Amino acid sequence: MILLSTKKLNAKIKSALYKSGIDIFEAPMIKTRLIDFQWPKIEDGIIITSSTALKGVLKHTEYKTIIKTPFFCVGTSTKVKLLELGLNVIECEYSAKGLANKIIKKYSNKTFNYFCGKQRLNVIDELFKKNSIGLCFSEVYETKETSIKIENCFEGVLFFSPSAVKSYAKNNSFDSKICFSWGNTTAKEIAKYSDNYFVSKKPEINSLILLIKNTLK
Numbered sequence: 001m002i003l004l005s006t007k008k009l010n011a012k013i014k015s016a017l018y019k020s021g022i023d024i025f026e027a028p029m030i031k032t033r034l035i036d037f038q039w040p041k042i043e044d045g046i047i048i049t050s051s052t053a054l055k056g057v058l059k060h061t062e063y064k065t066i067i068k069t070p071f072f073c074v075g076t077s078t079k080v081k082l083l084e085l086g087l088n089v090i091e092c093e094y095s096a097k098g099l100a101n102k103i104i105k106k107y108s109n110k111t112f113n114y115f116c117g118k119q120r121l122n123v124i125d126e127l128f129k130k131n132s133i134g135l136c137f138s139e140v141y142e143t144k145e146t147s148i149k150i151e152n153c154f155e156g157v158l159f160f161s162p163s164a165v166k167s168y169a170k171n172n173s174f175d176s177k178i179c180f181s182w183g184n185t186t187a188k189e190i191a192k193y194s195d196n197y198f199v200s201k202k203p204e205i206n207s208l209i210l211l212i213k214n215t216l217k
Helices: 011-018 051-059 076-084 096-106 123-130 162-171 184-190 205-215
Strands: 002-005 023-026 030-034 045-048 070-074 088-093 111-117 134-145 156-159 178-181 197-199
Touching: 011 023, 011 205, 030 051, 030 162, 045 051, 045 096, 051 076, 051 111, 051 134, 070 076, 070 096, 076 088, 088 096, 096 123, 123 134, 134 162, 156 162, 156 184, 162 184, 178 184, 178 205, 184 197, 197 205
Parallel strands: 002 023, 002 156, 045 070, 045 111, 070 088, 111 134, 156 178, 178 197
Antiparallel strands: 030 134
16 A cells, blocks of 8 residues: 655654555655744743744754743653753643643643744634633744645555645545544544544554554554
8 A cells, every 4th residue: 555645754664654565655745944033031831832843942042041941742752852852841742732721720820931833723822811821922933835736646645734734635635545644633624625534542653653554454
């Protein structure tokens, strides 16, 4: 079976899929670019919901001033990177909604910095506003669609973000394609175009690989 991946995958991941009889054709549907931003006044905690946002923070000359600041993040891969940098991770959840709800429950008296992208979803914004929790935004990257028509034959598609789903849909069909989603947020966007999709239990690559293998058995 041949699957289209809407982002570049590393050799280890492609090898694991190949051993299960799955070939990967890569066609990135989005690209991200770090942008300059003014370093904010740091509040009680910092929210990071993507590895790209973390790259933007690390690029700034002031990032070493937040070594002891509590971090609240989405995704274990981002958590691992934060810990490797010696940063102080307090909470980690598998989705922005899950993280927001935990903060609302346990840290509602705090004010937070949110390092994010220009095209972010408004999940955290809306939940914090509804619960009167202070939130200061710093947009550190932007996402652009790079949609192209795929002529190659493939039977399924791997999606990792809502933006990639939108980009793919501009020039390609979902008809007769099995879709695999990296988490529920991306799945909601896929559902606008197709009923034939499966969602990984966690937004982690091992969970996605297991989903693909089990689905295609």
